[in-house]
Amino acid sequence: xxxxxxxxxxxxxxxxxxxxxxxxxxxxxxxxxxxxxxxxxxxxxxxxxxxxxxxxxxxxxxxxxxxxxxxxxxxxxxxxxxxxxxxxxxxxxxxxxxxxxxxxxxxxxxxxxxxxxxxxxxxxxxxxxxxxxxxxxxxxxxxxxxxxxxxxxxxxxxxxxxxxxxxxxxxxxxxxxxxxxxxxxxxxxxxxxxxxxxxxxxxxxxxxxxxxxxxxxxxxxxxxxxxxxxxxxxxxxxxxxxxxxxxxxxxxxxxxxxxxxxxxxxxxxxxxxxxxxxxxxxxxxxxxxxxxxxxxxxxxxxxxxxxxxxxxxxxxxxxxxxxxxxxxxxxxxxxxxxxxxxxxxxxxxxxxxxxxxxxxxxxxxxxxxxxxxxxxxxxxxxxxxxxxxxxxxxxxxxxxxxxxxxxxxxxxxxxxxxxxxxxxxxxxxxxxxxxxxxxxxxxxxxxxxxxxxxxxxxxxxxxxxxxxxxxxxxxxxxxxxxxxxxxxxxxxxxxxxxxxxxxxxxxxxxxxxxxxxxx
Numbered sequence: 001x002x003x004x005x006x007x008x009x010x011x012x013x014x015x016x017x018x019x020x021x022x023x024x025x026x027x028x029x030x031x032x033x034x035x036x037x038x039x040x041x042x043x044x045x046x047x048x049x050x051x052x053x054x055x056x057x058x059x060x061x062x063x064x065x066x067x068x069x070x071x072x073x074x075x076x077x078x079x080x081x082x083x084x085x086x087x088x089x090x091x092x093x094x095x096x097x098x099x100x101x102x103x104x105x106x107x108x109x110x111x112x113x114x115x116x117x118x119x120x121x122x123x124x125x126x127x128x129x130x131x132x133x134x135x136x137x138x139x140x141x142x143x144x145x146x147x148x149x150x151x152x153x154x155x156x157x158x159x160x161x162x163x164x165x166x167x168x169x170x171x172x173x174x175x176x177x178x179x180x181x182x183x184x185x186x187x188x189x190x191x192x193x194x195x196x197x198x199x200x201x202x203x204x205x206x207x208x209x210x211x212x213x214x215x216x217x218x219x220x221x222x223x224x225x226x227x228x229x230x231x232x233x234x235x236x237x238x239x240x241x242x243x244x245x246x247x248x249x250x251x252x253x254x255x256x257x258x259x260x261x262x263x264x265x266x267x268x269x270x271x272x273x274x275x276x277x278x279x280x281x282x283x284x285x286x287x288x289x290x291x292x293x294x295x296x297x298x299x300x301x302x303x304x305x306x307x308x309x310x311x312x313x314x315x316x317x318x319x320x321x322x323x324x325x326x327x328x329x330x331x332x333x334x335x336x337x338x339x340x341x342x343x344x345x346x347x348x349x350x351x352x353x354x355x356x357x358x359x360x361x362x363x364x365x366x367x368x369x370x371x372x373x374x375x376x377x378x379x380x381x382x383x384x385x386x387x388x389x390x391x392x393x394x395x396x397x398x399x400x401x402x403x404x405x406x407x408x409x410x411x412x413x414x415x416x417x418x419x420x421x422x423x424x425x426x427x428x429x430x431x432x433x434x435x436x437x438x439x440x441x442x443x444x445x446x447x448x449x450x451x452x453x454x455x456x457x458x459x460x461x462x463x464x465x466x467x468x469x470x471x472x473x474x475x476x477x478x479x480x481x482x483x484x485x486x487x488x489x490x491x492x493x494x495x496x497x498x499x500x501x502x503x504x505x506x507x508x509x510x511x512x513x514x515x516x517x518x519x
Contacts, residue, residue: 001033001034001035001059001061001130001183001185002033002061002086002185004185004187004198004200006086007031007032007033007061007086007185007186007187007198008187008196008198009086010029010031010063010086010087010090010091010187011029011030011031011063011187011188011189011196012189012196013088013091014029014031014063014065014088014091014189015027015028015029015189015190015191015194017088017091017092018065018067018091018095019191021095023069023070023071023099024067024068024069024095025067025068025069025070025075026067026068026110026111026190026191026192027065027066027067027068027095027111027190027191028065028066028067028111028112028188028189028190028191028193028324029063029064029065029091029094029188029189029190030063030064030065030066030186030187030188030322030379030388031061031062031063031064031086031186031187031188031388032060032061032062032064032184032185032186032187032379032385032386032387032388033059033060033061033184033185033186034059034060034061034182034183034184034185034384034385034386034387035057035058035059035182035183035385036057036058036059036180036181036182036183036384036385037055037056037057037132037137037180037181037182037183038054038055038056038057038058038178038179038180039052039054039055039137039138039140039141039178039179039180040052040053040054040055040141040177040178041141041144041145041175041176041177041178041179041208041236042054042175042176043145043148043149043173043174043175043176044172044173044174045168045169045171045172045173045174046169046170046172046173051142051145051175052138052141052142052145055134055137055138055141057134057137060083060084060385060387060388061083061084061086061388062081062082062083062084062085062086062090062388062389063081063082063085063086063090063091063094063388064079064080064081064094064379064387064388064389064390064391065079065080065081065091065094065095065097065098066078066079066098066111066391067079067095067098067099067102068108068110068111069099069102071102074104075104075108076102076103076104077102077103077104077105077108078097078098078099078100078101078102078103079097079098079101079391080093080094080095080096080097080098080099080100080101081094081097081388081389081390082094082097083388083389107346107349107350107353108346108349108350109349109353110192110349111190111191111192111345112190112192112193112323112324112325112345112374112377113192113345114192114193114324114325115325117325117326117328117373117375118326119197119310119319119320119326119327120310120326120328121310121312121317121318121319121327122319124201124226124312124317124319125200125201125202125226126202126226126227126228128227128228128229129181129183129202129203129204129226129227129228130183130200130202132181132183132228136228137179137181140179140181140204140206140231141178141179143231143232143233143236144175144177144179144206144208144233144235144236145175145236146233146236147208147232147233147234147235147236147237147238147240148175148208148210148221148236148237148239148240149175149236149240150233150236150237150240151236151237151238151239151240151241151244152168152173152210152240152244155240155241155244157244157247158171158173158212158244161212161214161215161244161247161248170214171212171213171214171215172211172212172213172214173210173211173212173213174209174210174211174212174213175208175209175210175236175239175240176208176209176210176211177206177207177208177209177235177239178206178207179204179205179206180204180205180206181202181203181204182202182203182204182384182385183201183202183385184199184200184201184202184385184386185198185199185200186198186199186200186322186386187199188320188322188323188324189324190324193324197319197320197324199318199319199320201317201318201319202226203224203225203226203315203316203495204223204224204225204226204228204231204315205222205223205224205225205315205488206221206222206223206231206235206236207220207221207222207235207488207490208220208221208222208235208236208238208239209239209445210236210239210240210242210243211243212243212244212246212247215247215248216247216248216249216460216461217243217244217245217246217247217248217249217458217461218242218243218246218444218445218461219238219239219240219241219242219243219244219245219246219445219446220238220239220242220264220423220424220445220446221234221235221236221237221238221239221240221241221242222235222238222264222487222488223235224315224485224486224487224488224495225315226313226314226315226317242423242445242446245448245458246445246446246458246461247458248458249457249458249459249460249461249463250449250457250458250459250460251459251460251463251510251513252420252449252459252463252464252508252510253510254508254509254510255507255508256505256506256507256508257419257420257505257506257508258415258416258417258418258419258420258450258478258502258503258504258505258506259416259419259420259421259422259450259502259503259505259506260409260412260413260416260419260420260421260422260450260500260501260502260503261422261500261501261502261503262421262422262423262424262446262447262500263484263485263487263498263499263500264423264424264425264446264487264489265422265423265424265425265441266401266487266496266498266499266500266501267487267489267496267498268425268426268428268441268489269428269439269470269473270305270399270401270496270498271428271489271492271494271496272428272429272430272439273428273430273434273437273439273470274305274399274470274474275342275396275399275494276288276434277289277290277434277437277470278290278332278340278341278342279341279342279343279347279394280341280342280343280344280347280348280351280372280394281347281394282434283341283351283360283361284347284350284351284354284360286360286435287433287434287435288434288435289434289435289436289437289470289471290338291360291362291435292358292359292360292361292362293338293362294338294339294341294361294362294363294367294368294371295337295338295339295362295363295367296337296338296362297336297337297338298333298336298337298338298471298474298475299333299336299474299475299477300336300474300475300476300477300478301335301336301404302335302336302403302404302405302477302478302479302480303333303335303336303401303402303403303474303477303480303501304331304333304334304335304336304401304402304403304404305332305333305399305400305401305402306329306330306331306332306399306400306402307329307330307332307342307375307376307396307397307398307399307400307494308329308330308397308398308400309321309327309328309329309330309375309376309397309398310326310327310328310329311329311398311400314398314400314486314495314497315398315486315488315495316396316397316398316493316494316495317397317398318378318397321344321374321375321376321377321378321392322377322378322379322386322392323344323345323374323377323392325345325374325375325377326375327375327397328373328375330342330373330375330376333474335404338362339371340370340371340372340373341361341371341372342376342394342395342396343372343373343374343375343376343377343394344374344376344377344378344392344393344394345374345377345392346377346392347372347374347394348372348373348374351368351372352368352369352372376394376395376396376397377392377393377394378392378393378394378395378397378493379391379392379393380393380395380493381493395493395494396493396494397494397495398486398494398495398497399494399495399496399497399498400484400497400498401480401484401496401497401498401499401501402480402484403479403480403481403499403501404480405480406480406481406482406499407479407480407481407482408481408482408483409481409482409483409500410453411479412479412481412500412501412502413450413453413454413455414453415478415479415502416450416453416502417450417452417453418450418451418452419450420447420448420449420450420459420506420508421447421448421449421450421455422443422447422466422506423445423446423447423448424443424444424445424446424447425441425442425443425444425466426441426442426444427440427441427442428440428441429441430470436469437469437470437471437472438467438468438469438470439466439467439468439469439470440465440466440467441465441466442462442464442465442466442511443459443461443462443463443464443465443466443508444461444462445461447459447461447464462511463510463511463513464508464509464510464511465508465509465510465511466506466507466508466509467507467508467509468506468507472505473503473506476503476504476505476506477501477502477503477504478502478503478504479501479502480499480501480502481499481500481501481502482499483499483500484497484498484499485497485498485499
């Protein structure tokens with residue numbers, strides 16, 4: 001990766017040079033260097049395999065320039081970028097592209113300016129993760145595989161399923177997934193931030209899927225870490241245990257059931273529905289089910305949700321945003337009441353100046369300003385780090401789901417009594433538009449029937465679809481678990497730290513069973 005000093009020199013000299021160019025009124029220079037290290041896992045007991053394969057890495061760096069130009073008395077704003085060049089020529093090319101793309105935006109009031117909040121998180125990245133080499137990456141992959149194989153070997157249940165300990169391999173034991181390490185370095189300076197802000201962050205995720213093919217069983221496990229010394233074999237072991245437990249799953253009829261949502265389903269709903277609905281841009285455009293409801297109840301009083309971007313030790317924490325402003329704690333839902341939004345500088349200024357602010361948000365003045373603090377202006381792109389070639393958008397960092405009087409899983413199961421435990425979903429997306437709150441997804445594993453307050457039969461993967469409404473789920477929460485873990489979803493930029501949730505009712509629909517007409 002490019003050294004931080006090179007990024008700092010780029011933005012310092014770039015702002016000074018660009019600010020002297022004809023027609024430039026304000027300018028911001030952002031430099032970033034990212035590296036993504038990926039190790040694929042592929043173990044199959046009955047087919048020759050390498051166990052760990054395809055370790056690879058990608059690296060990118062460059063500079064992005066956002067500038068305000070005076071064109072015959074009219075203010076135009078534009079953005080441009082240049083890859084693989086952190087020198088004067090790179091800044092010049094990026095500025096030229098910003099000038100060529102400049103347009104008049106009536107809602108634009110200027111580049112970000114520092115406020116009263118101050119940065120609290122510094123020197124928090126793990127140097128060992130930042131310096132990880134290929135050998136270390138492969139070792140992480142094998143750690144996950146060993147965890148899964150160890151759990152398979154330790155299970156007496158597998159021998160029962162095979163009928164003979166010697167025939168366990170014939171069950172078709174599979175471990176797949178990946179271990180990913182992300183390394184990020186950024187620097188930013190502007191007309192209003194002449195002293196460069198810098199940030200370095202590292203994170204690691206392991207996502208493992210295990211299968212017992214002969215029994216149509218699938219299980220998943222995952223791990224998140226901000227430090228190399230926090231990595232264990234648990235992701236692989238958890239996936240294997242879940243797959244073994246899912247053997248000989250049953251089908252469940254359509255209906256409305258009380259449920260316990262596992263951590264991954266809660267994270268999936270947060271990532272695909274709640275976070276987009278709590279973005280300031282969604283309020284401005286009127287495409288949120290929470291329109292005009294700031295200060296009003298939108299969830300069960302037992303539930304709170306915050307975005308905690310500067311908490312030490314959490315994987316999504318950053319020192320500053322990609323606008324050079326401090327990160328921090330943004331309360332979104334407090335004891336069921338909507339109290340804040342995710343925003344960047346542009347969206348905050350645009351919404352605060354909107355004549356329809358009260359109708360769109362539900363408040364004005366100091367209350368609206370507090371709710372729209374610009375702590376989430378990031379240049380993320382589908383889990384690939386902080387990009388130099390895009391202007392700041394709005395993204396979450398660490399979304400933390402909290403509850404009043406959290407209880408252990410056993411108590412959540414007792415409250416449900418007879419229902420379902422939903423452990424893993426996918427393809428979660430809104431239907432009828434985000435503002436309606438309606439959504440659909442498929443139950444793909446780690447799920448069980450709940451009978452008499454206990455986990456009973458496993459549910460066969462890919463036999464249930466959930467069709468419900470986000471507002472109904474939030475308002476139907478009847479219990480919040482005690483054990484919170486970080487969950488990273490595919491191509492997601494934020495990390496969701498969540499416990500399990502008990503929900504009074506969820507509408508599920510049985511997926512038609514495939515019948516082979518030629519059999």
